Amino acid sequence: MVGGDPPRPGPTGSDSPVHVALRTTDVDEARAFCRELFYGPLHMNPVGDRSGFAFSGDVVTLGPITVGEISYGADVHLSIADLEVAYHVLAPLAGALRSRHRGATVIADQTRAAVYRPVGDIDLEWPGDCRLLSVKVDRAALERELDAALDQQIVTPLLLGASFDLVEGPGRTWAALVRLLHSELCSTGGLAGQPRMAARWRDMVISGLALTVEHPYGEEEPAGLQGPRRPRTVKRTLDAMHAEPWRPFTAGELAGIAGVGVRVLQEAFRQHVGMPPLAYLRRLRLDGVHAELSRSDPWQVNVSDVAYRWGFTHLGRFAGAYRQRFGVPPSQTLRERR
CATH class of the missing domain: 2.60.120.10 (Jelly Rolls)
Structure with missing residues (x-):
């Protein structure tokens, strides 16, 4: 070594x-x-x-x-x-x-x-x-x-x-x-x-x-492989969430970023993203927690600290949402990756 x-x-x-x-x-x-x-x-x-x-x-x-x-x-x-x-x-x-x-x-x-x-x-x-x-x-x-x-x-x-x-x-x-x-x-x-x-x-x-890498999102690919084009309102909202996934956004704040009403933004997200804005934000945070736990030392990292860092303030609801998305509790992810 x-x-x-x-x-x-x-x-x-x-x-x-x-x-x-x-x-x-x-x-x-x-x-x-x-x-x-x-x-x-x-x-x-x-x-x-x-x-x-x-x-x-x-x-x-x-x-x-x-x-x-x-x-x-x-x-x-x-x-x-x-x-x-x-x-x-x-x-x-x-x-x-x-x-x-x-x-x-x-x-x-x-x-x-x-x-x-x-x-x-x-x-x-x-x-x-x-x-x-x-x-x-x-x-x-x-x-x-x-x-x-x-x-x-x-x-x-x-x-x-x-x-x-x-x-x-x-x-x-x-x-x-x-x-x-x-x-x-x-x-x-x-x-x-x-x-x-x-x-x-x-x-x-x-x-x-x-x-x-080759992927089915370029203009040269068959149209049937391309996802639906997103309106600028959705794109602006996604950019804001990806830039600060830990920020405690509300539906009203996201709608303000998009420049439309809450209901209009929710419908646009359902149509072009497949879920409401706050549901997408929660999934983004969960994926971030999962990635960090998967590469971390269980002796040096605490699940609750990671969850707080990614914007989760209610640990009980976080643990339930994590288990629902990944099939295991967050503590198991942290243990098994080593």
Whole structure:
């Protein structure tokens, strides 16, 4: 281990980067490292001869994004069930791997990245000569980015393509941005280590990914895949809620932001968003709490503190709404993610 025990990532939205590195020939230690920094239910096992196993991982966390340069030194098989809380991209820097996700098989190499949605099992055949960038983006962050950028309703989880080009177009630029960010945050003294610059870089990675991956919201896509266009009143209200989800908005305040009456705004939301404004705000807050609990240390984070931070003032009603949306109490999410 480089630098002792891995520090825990900061809360979603944190502008302070965290760098953790590990070099080991111990399979269990490597598996625990990947579970700690990426996903708890990840399964990794060497295939065949283990004598060449030499894990190398350099991982940086910056709020809602986690970027790691990972290699194993020996052939391994990885599997993981639903990611639930994140979208993920694997972009090889050397070698290639075979990826299966949601019925699609992708050969990811230096010309093509593999993309994973929050729902659907992932199965990877990872050769020993494959070294790659593993990029995790919190689900709520990417969905907020697309939702804010478009004037139409999006389906969640996002209907992303299974891969994208790394040689030409936006994918080349995005991959270069991620490589530079990772390199800067793994060293010391650079501009990327400054919180204000790190925050801007973080936002560029998220917005760049939203513009790079294939999704059914572009003008070139069949009209049947596009959501209904949203009026400006709805768009203004959504922008305000996404900017300050913790703010104690009332129906009247939201209507004032939209410039219409309460009933008019409620009807517009039912038609173009599928629920009333305050119901959407509650879901936005619940998703934010879920994302933060899913990546937090249960010894350092208190459920009630997180709930208050996201605008919930009545913990009993919050717990009931959380269980209804995610099927488990918030305390269980906090326990199980580690």
